[in-house]
Amino acid sequence: MKNILEEIAARTRERIAKEKSQVSVYELENRIQEISKTESQKMTFLQALQKEGMSYICEVKKASPSKGLIAPDFPYLAIAKEYEQAGASAISCLTEPFYFQGADRYLREIAATVKIPVLRKDFTVDEYMIYQAKSLGASAVLLICAILDDGELRAYRQLAKELGLDALVEAHDEYEVDRALNLGAEIVGVNNRDLRTFQVDMNNSIRLRKMAPDNVVFVSESGIRTSEDIRLLYENKVDAVLIGETLMRSPDKKAALESLNGSPLR
């Protein structure tokens, strides 16, 4: 039986095959040229996560397979602006439509509005999606070791670089962190959520942090809820956290981030 990640990846392959037949890479390249004429100079995703102290990647997410509908009311642009005003280092925007109720237009509008970099949070399974990410105004893409072989990881990271995008390379265990590091990933994310059981274990990122050299930006993803979680991760040299549900469920994002951080973010 397929696990949820394989299921999402398969569905994404079908979705992208359809989108490819509607908009060619050539058209995406033209869009990229158009937006690059008007693009304001943003800090890169990597630079944004290299600042002193804990960096916060705040997620704009309507739903997820583990939690179902998280935000029935979903003013995505207002949420992104609130994150930026609260001192987020970057935004993660879900564009996957079937399991997360995301949309490309959320990313396009958010990236055009905020000055901080935006990660396209999707299940990259084709080079085409990297052209799409750039054409939508993203600063970074997600590359998940569990659904890509080494050749694909290398090729996608290279293409992302050529297009001026950073890559968050996501791993779940020792073997995948090793693969990410062999690839030369500058940003490695470890998911605390076991995608077979949906159980969250913060110790996963704490344990795997030790494998990566200090100059690799290390991101802890999923299930982060309290200032104690943040303190523990920071003490264990985690550079950044990716937080979705906790912030999406908070009516006051600024207060929620302040409370997680133990002080205002800046």
Ligand SMILES: O=C(O)c1ccccc1NCC(=O)[C@H](O)[C@H](O)COP(=O)(O)O
């Ligand atoms: O969250 C899920 O249910 C999920 C299932 C299958 C693949 C990925 C999944 N989550 C994606 C994420 O990486 C999270 O949205 C992100 O790390 C934030 O997590 P959280 O703070 O727990 O919302």
